[in-house]
Amino acid sequence: MRKPTSPLQPTVAAASPACEAAVSLFCIMLITGKITGLTVADVRFPTSVGHHGSDAMHTDPDYSAAYVVIETDAGDGLKGHGLTFTLGKGTEIVVCAVKALSAHVVGKELEDIVKNFRDFYRQLTSDGQLRWIGPEKGAVQLATAAVLNAVWDLWAKKEKKSPNQLISCIDFRYITDALTEEEALEILQNGKHGQKAREEYMANNGYPAYTTSCAWLGYSDQQLQKLCTDALKDGWTRFKVKVGADLDDDKRRCKLISDMIGPNNQMMLDANQRWDVNEAIHWVSELAVFKPLWIEEPTSPDDILGHATISKALAPLGIGVATGEQCHNRVMFKQFLQANALQYLQIDSCRLGSVNENLSVLLMAKKFNIPVCPHAGGVGLCELVQHLIIFDYVSVSQSLENRMCEYVDHLHEHFKYPVSIKGAAYMLPKDPGYSTEMKEESVVQYQFPNGHVWQQLILEKKVQL
Incomplete structure (x- = not known):
């Protein structure tokens, strides 16, 4: 092996x-x-x-x-x-x-x-x-x-x-008022203490994950029930539910999922930027009965002060605000942290400038004592982010408290070295590189618009270009 x-x-x-x-x-x-x-x-x-x-x-x-x-x-x-x-x-x-x-x-x-x-x-x-x-x-x-x-x-x-x-990979321009190069170096040096034990923990247990695959907004009730049932059997304990299109329907779907997963498992909500600030506060307050851990992207991803207002309003309900998957850069993350505008920070392996910029955000999150719960899923995001979260635990945060990484069970079969999930946890990758290499046949078959898969869908009139 x-x-x-x-x-x-x-x-x-x-x-x-x-x-x-x-x-x-x-x-x-x-x-x-x-x-x-x-x-x-x-x-x-x-x-x-x-x-x-x-x-x-x-x-x-x-x-x-x-x-x-x-x-x-x-x-x-x-x-x-x-x-x-x-x-x-x-x-x-x-x-x-x-x-x-x-x-x-x-x-x-x-x-x-x-x-x-x-x-x-x-x-x-x-x-x-x-x-x-x-x-x-x-x-x-x-x-x-x-x-x-x-x-x-x-x-x-x-x-x-x-x-x-490692520090020499990071561009500190625009963020030294929140994190200096000297502070970043000190965090990494302190991260060496107890590192071996954390490495061994990751090797044996992996990094905790949550699933988004069960509750996409377009799924039928029957599909939701089947997917939740299967996920529970596979050991999943944390479930994210898409909300924001219709309040009454959100209540119904959240109750359906809450009844299935039970009070001992965790639910998170994700509005994907759907609401105005006051609308977000009202909507989430109506869903507070389901005791969600967080509401993700409740409003415009650029509205830092709006997120701060929502965070303050929802704090008495025990609901945090999570955001970051569409946060443009380290400067915005700096301001989110300075404004107390989020309680769960969601880095993304592709929205930011690769590892270099993600490093700066991980270090700022450590300084501000905010847990990192990365965005993943899509195409290859799980494969990429597994490296970042394991590094964060071993060398930066040194903690798993209130931390988990998103997992979506789609399209991993197209990667040469796909992510490995066991017991609802990201297991350590076993191959060199950044896990980004796709299978050549997948690249050829799914290349747009001339790949065979797309040409067939066009022929069958299932898609329109």
């Missing part, structure tokens, strides 16, 4: 054999070799046909990815694979942005990139012309994540990195 491994490796003197390389995204080797090419494909899966992923704002998503492959001249055929998640339409825009960014990547030596990763990150996010249409946000930032995810996949091998080297 292959030993666990992962792109991020916490710095330890002698990691346990079972999780030496997997407990973190920082298991890294300096690899000589020039980047000779970058390709990007528009890969889409017709999840809208079965209402998978449906919520109050996104009623017919087709889970998709701008899928990047970076080629090198290394003799062993070394390649890096990265992606960013989308919902179908608009993927072509992200693909164009990736192609525009490729000029900053192709021709560079990988060793030069990782030796000055902060400068490389800033180069990608500070292109003088591209920055104008998305200064660390929007389609350009999604494209940046895809490219950087591929670079991290390239870099993910076996040599451990020190906290100083």
Whole structure:
């Protein structure tokens, strides 16, 4: 059996054999070799046909990815694979942005990139012309994540990195009023204490997860009941329910699910940005009888003060606010934390600028003592985020209190090294890299719009372009 491994490796003197390389995204080797090419494909899966992923704002998503492959001249055929998640339409825009960014990547030596990763990150996010249409946000930032995810996949091998080297990957511009480089280094150094025990815990137990797969808004009652029944049998104890389209229907569906999972299991709610601030407070207050742990994205993802108002109003009900899956960058997360606008912070592996920016957010969350409960699901998000959450527990937060990671049981079969779930927990990955490599046949079959799957759906008039 292959030993666990992962792109991020916490710095330890002698990691346990079972999780030496997997407990973190920082298991890294300096690899000589020039980047000779970058390709990007528009890969889409017709999840809208079965209402998978449906919520109050996104009623017919087709889970998709701008899928990047970076080629090198290394003799062993070394390649890096990265992606960013989308919902179908608009993927072509992200693909164009990736192609525009490729000029900053192709021709560079990988060793030069990782030796000055902060400068490389800033180069990608500070292109003088591209920055104008998305200064660390929007389609350009999604494209940046895809490219950087591929670079991290390239870099993910076996040599451990020190906290100083890890800090050098982070761009602290705009966040030093909340977290300085010195504070970040201190957090990582303190994270070395008791690290071996936490590694062993992850190897034996995995990272706790919750499921969103049972309660998409477009599912029938019969489908909800079957999926909840199956999930309970598989050991799931935490369930997220999509809400926000109709209050009476939300009450009915929440009661249906609450009765099924029982009082000893946990329910969370997700409105996917549907409400105004006062509407959110009223709506969630009406659903408080079901004792949800949190309400996720209750209003505009950009409304930091609105989230703060909602947080303050719902606190007496024992309901927290969770958000972050559409938080543009580390600056917004900084302000959410400074404004006490969230109680559960949800990083995303593709919305932010890959590992580099996610590191800064994990460190800020530690300083502000806010639990991180990442967004996942989609295409490859579970595969990516597993590395971040395990690293967070082992080397940053040192805690599992009020922490869990989202899991959605869709599309993992298309990945060469799919995520492993056991007992409602993320188990340690066992293969090198960032778990981003898709099966070649899947990329070909689901490439939009000329892949066989899409051509067949068009022929059968099940979709329209």
